Amino acid sequence: MKNFSGTTFTLVGRPGCGKGTQTKFLVKYLRSRGHKKIIAFSVGELFRRLEKKPTVLGRWTKKFLAKGQLAPEWMALALWFDEIKDKLVDKNQIVIIDGSPRRLSEAKALDFLMKDLGRKPMIPIHLDISEKEAKRRVSQRGRSDYKATSTATRMKWFKTEVVSVVKYYGRRIVKIDGEGSIEEIHQRILMALNKK
Template sequence: MTRVVLVGPPGAGKGTQAVALSGKLGVPHISTGDLFRKHVSEETELGVQAKRYMDAGELVPDSVTNGMVRQRLAEDDAQRGFVLDGFPRNTAQAGELESMLAEYGAKLDAVLELKVDTEEVVQRLLARGRTDDTEDVIRNRQNVYHTETAPLLEYYADRLITIDGLGDVDEISARALDALNAFTGGS
């Protein structure tokens, strides 16, 4: 069983690595972005709540996000483990995740940080050419990430594995798997 949280700045390739790792580990990739889209499109109670905030341009509150994650972790395929992408984003959510897992007598195995140079990520995101990706916007998102995530990395210090997030996808995946196996003893 492997329960892993993936963290890294916007543009670090978390989504790509989460998909690759979940396939290699045989556990589901759980993305909060995917959960939001699913709940909103299916017009679930949580989706309706989330959409109200999203339409107003506001952050979806932790209570709604936590509810979506709680439901997803209760599904059968997630009982064997998971790769979480986009959750937790803060220490309050991290505490909630611990409570959720404790209900199943489980715990988080590792937090895998994809470390990338800010300038490299800024250039990578600018190269995508999205109209909303101006350099100022990208730099602001990087700063917000570092400010919000620093306490989270400290919170998870005992389970934190940091790897170099630069290179090709397969190279980073291999690096991540090697680090996870070394840390968890190959479990």
């Protein structure tokens, strides 16, 4: 595999496409290849952590997550910025962001930040699954933030927001067929990254 030191990966796709799972597999693979300095985080997990806090912001976050609403842009930016500001101590560290950017403005802000920090161009990975498959997977999760109404809302904002992010990335995006076994999808990602 190529040397990905200083690279930022983002994983985007429909709810249930396997972003979190494939992030873990990618981290494990990169570490096995000698990349020890990796920052990996899930923006969704950061929101779920925040909603548990007994604060005004925590309670407010819980309300919009329960409805499946997309978080305000400023909040997503603040969360991933906060996650890397103390952890990115070496410009050669690999950063893997699971589930963000979700809006075009977030994608542009992330590009701007990474370029300003002197890092390599971002490699966005789109795990592409059908809406039918996404609904099937989400229904099997049993997570409290995935009820029927919130799932429908999440599917809708994938079409209205995330698709514009995928288009923005254009030729840079690594589009992966996200249907199949976890290992098959992981191998597809590795093959595609080796061609980058």
